[in-house]
Amino acid sequence: MPIKKRKILCSNEDSAKEFVSADFCNNEAKKLLVTISAKSDARVIIWNWDKQRCISSLEIIPDITKGQTIDQVSFSTVDPSVVVVTGIKFYRFIKLDGTTMKIQPIFINKREAE
Numbered sequence: 001m002p003i004k005k006r007k008i009l010c011s012n013e014d015s016a017k018e019f020v021s022a023d024f025c026n027n028e029a030k031k032l033l034v035t036i037s038a039k040s041d042a043r044v045i046i047w048n049w050d051k052q053r054c055i056s057s058l059e060i061i062p063d064i065t066k067g068q069t070i071d072q073v074s075f076s077t078v079d080p081s082v083v084v085v086t087g088i089k090f091y092r093f094i095k096l097d098g099t100t101m102k103i104q105p106i107f108i109n110k111r112e113a114e
Contacts, residue, residue, distance in 0.1 A: 023074040024049075034083050036073040044073060044085060046096055058094060058101040060085065 018038040025032035031050040037043045042064060045057040064070070068090040076082035076093075082104075083094045093104040 020070060021072045021074075025075045025080045026077060027080040030080055032075070032080070034073050034075060036070060036085060042070060044083060044094060044101065046083070046101070056096060056099050056101050058103070060092065060103075064090065 019035045020038055022033060022035045025034075031048055032055070033047040033049045035045050035047065037045065041059070042061045043057050043059050046055045047053065048055050060070070068088060070085060070087040070090060072086050074084050074086075076084060081096045083096065083101075085092045085094060091106075093106065094101050095104050
């Protein structure tokens with residue numbers, strides 16, 4: 001059985017001290033990892049884990065209101081350039097465009113009574 005190398009991701013590019021959630025991109029060619037830091041700084045950070053560097057980060061503290069928490073971050077299974085951030089009374093879609101992240105508008109259509 002071959003032994004695989006283990007890599008430790010460490011960087012001084014971001015000041016996060018604690019991560020709440022992390023997810024690897026399902027597209028192996030991209031070699032991306034997304035993390036979200038604890039609620040004190042609440043940043044979504046996308047890493048290239050092969051090169052051990054931060055590609056982009058986005059602070060989402062201004063979007064959090066009282067009663068909302070962030071519990072999980074994950075890549076979309078359909079589009080690997082979209083990240084979904086969820087929690088109690090909170091969800092956001094974030095699109096990675098090159099090295100910048102943009103929060104996508106959320107539209108929920110009103111459902112007609114049946």
